[in-house]
Amino acid sequence: MDFKSKLINWYSINKRELPWRKTKNPYNIWLSEIILQQTQVKQGLPYYVAFTAKYPTIFDLAAASETEVLKLWQGLGYYSRARNLHATAKYIANELNGEFPNNYKDLLKLKGVGDYTASAISSIAFNEIAAVVDGNVYRVLARYFGIDTPINSTTGIKEFKKLATQLIDTKKPDVYNQAIMEFGALHCKPKNPNCTNCPFETSCVALQKNSVETLPVKLNKTKVTTKYFNFLVCIDSENRILFEKRTHKGIWQNLYQFPLIESEKSLSSEEFQLLNIDNSLLKTLKFDYSLYNESDIVHKLSHQHLYTKFWIIEVNKLPQTAIPLDSITNYPTPVLISDFINHFSFK
DNA sequence: AAGGCGGGGTC
DNA sequence: GACCCAGCCTT
Secondary structure (H helix, E strand, C coil), rough: HHHHHHHHHHHHHCCCCCCHHEEEEEHHHHHHHHHCCCCCCCHHHHHHHHHHHHCCHHHHHCCCHHHHHHHCCCCCCCCCHHHHHHHHHHHHHHHCCCCCCCCCCHHCCCCCCHHHHHHHHHHHHHHCCCCCCCCHHHHHHHHHCCCCCCCCCCHHHHHHHHHHHHHHHHHCCCHHHHHHHHHEEEEEEEECCHHHCCCCCCCCCCHCCCCCCCCCCCCCCCCEEEEEEEEEECCCCCCCCCCCCCCCCCCCCCEEEEEEEEECEEEEEHHHHHHHHCCHHCCCCCCCEEEECCEEEECCCEEEEEEEEEEEEEECCCCCCCCCHHHHHHHHHHHHHHHHHCCCCCC
């Protein structure tokens, strides 16, 4: 048996039952692929279930507000995916009369759809011969062929795409693409791959050369920056609270949070008080404040470590921009904020 | 070509 | 801690 046949054979025996494998509907395939970008199946699955339940068709998704979509996306991360998902849904529903682009070239034009996702949708939903190259494919091919070209270099990207295109089963591109990804996810894993019971035991170059552990090669470690966040949890006597939208570019764009003061270091209560003398928000208000967490809550993103303090500020009356405390759970927020809301006892 | 963008899981 | 995940976008 050749490479593709062994892979498809392994897949037929070992594949998981997943909801997006029961359909050829491009809307559902697209939704699953966006959710699964840089996200493991276990983490993305409940979101797929929730989205298909609330938005059965692309018209339902298009009719929603961005805030509503972000709320359902809350906790999944990489929120530009949700913003692009919603924008693309509106585009397809309104400009294309709900008719999904049906080929790689046209799919690639959609917001949030790159080479991988266009290949996945066109092959799985439309049986187009377009090879997917995701993290699993890089790993499987790098090991099987013993390729040490860095997978995130320009030459590496081209080399692996070319190889994947040569290997794809042109009769069953949909099955083949899912098979190689599933094989990478379940069998040819990053750590402790199951090499002792592998259909490619005799043909895997990395296994013969004892280089399974070192492949694939990847360059450029992301450097982590540290930031200090001070959230102002301002509550008035009418149980209203300040909550605002992060409109600027950067992390958590269009999600909501308490007013934020970033500082150069972790602040003591005295330093925080000095800071507030010049704060335009608090200048005009008489208030009492206390600190929710004595030691910083450390929220780790892939590229930022956020050392966070929540300052509880009680005032008599907040401006009209404040929202009722009861409504706070309607807004999409970062996990850092929703964790606080879930643990803090509002009076 | 390089860096930004989340949160959770594994070892 | 380091690394990874059905990557994409901007600069």
